[in-house]
Amino acid sequence: MDLVWFGFRAFNSFDSLLEAKVPLVSEVLDNRNAVKGALWMCAASIMIAISASCIRELSQTYNTFQLVFFRSAIGLLLLSPWMLKTAKRGKLSTTRFPLYVLRTALSYTGMVCVFFALARMPIGEVYALLFLVPIITIVMAVFLLSEKAGIEALAACGIAFIGALVILRPGVIAISLAAIAVLVTAVTYAGTNICIKALSKTDTPAQITFYGQLLALPLALGPALYFWKMPLFSDLPMIFALGTLQLLAGLFHAYSVRAADARIVQPFNFVRLPASVLFAFIFFSELPSSWTWLGAGMIFTSSYYVLYKEAESRKKPNDEAETLGPT
Incomplete structure (x- = not known):
């Protein structure tokens, strides 16, 4: 019902x-x-x-680490024909390997945390909290990339974080380790977005995809072997x-x-x-719970508003150029 x-x-x-x-x-x-x-x-x-x-x-x-390894290994296996074809064309050389390592480490950490959370807390709550990723990305871009954010955007970020508190309700219910893991995922995924944004200035999407898949597997292999359990055929x-x-x-x-x-x-x-x-x-x-829907609505509405305002700010220079004509 x-x-x-x-x-x-x-x-x-x-x-x-x-x-x-x-x-x-x-x-x-x-x-x-x-x-x-x-x-x-x-x-x-x-x-x-x-x-x-x-x-x-x-x-x-x-174990969570073994599941993350499965995910990385299958992804690499399915993409390997395309990756080999792209590598033969010589389009994968890069001078930003350290940033790729950082991006992969952040992505792997986030993946481990979200897999851990999905096994232990309501799935809807996990994805409601992960709507914080674009909001956290904006905040990190302000501090790490020196990008500008207006008062309205920052206010929307504040409302989104209040939405997260509505979902978690600290002081009313105990905040579980799984909930903390989701918040860590949101931060690491936001950091991943920042890395991709920086990499995209010099490298192609093919390079970013290639190194992301290639570096993820060895990072996931060690912990997976420690907790390894032979997969059942079923x-x-x-x-x-x-x-x-x-x-x-x-x-x-x-x-x-x-x-x-x-x-x-x-x-x-x-x-x-x-x-x-x-x-x-x-x-x-x-x-x-109804609290999850309320908090998710606050977070999503804030994200929508920030995206819309950002689009409006990007439109203004184009509108002025069309009005003034060529100079």
Whole structure:
């Protein structure tokens, strides 16, 4: 009954969104590339949601470090033909290897923490808190890349962090180690975004993907061997599905951002919350609390607002140039 109520409310909210002509939504509906980008982002979110249920199920048998290794090994295996082809073209040399090492270390740490959390706390809460990643990225960009952020953007960041407190409710319930792990993931993923942003100034997406996959496997191998348990034959399909789904999620995300501006497609990343809740309910009879939905709404709304304001600030110089004409 709760799931039916949730579906009814979600449908009504989406219908109201269309009638209200929310800027990014109406822009998506009027632009074919934006529609493609939105669909790719929705597909990426669904892949992540399904993989979360795989992680929860496999965590009953295998250690977190071993699952992260499975994910990295399968991703490298599936990408190896493309990586070898790209390497033969000589397009993978780089002078920024230390930054790649930092990016991989941050990404690996975040992956271990989120896998740990998915095994121990409601899946919906995990992804609700991970909506903090773009907000933390903005804060880190201000301090590490000397980027500017207006008072409105900083206020939105503050509201997002209040949303996280609503979900965690410190002082009302004990903050678990799994919840702390999710927050660590949000910080490390934000740091990964900063590294990618810096790398993209000199290196291609092919280079960033190549070194990310190549360096992740040896980093994951050591801890996995320490906790190693021989995989059961019956678990192999789900293990392969985990690695494949996570890889597809990354590829679909890349296609999404390539098809349309990030400010348009990123709001559709919110699909991962209801999708993950749906699969968690189907497989584990798990539903998040109303506090989780309230906090997630605050975080997502803040992220949406920041993206929209950033888009508006980028549009202004172009509008002025068109008005003034060539000089």
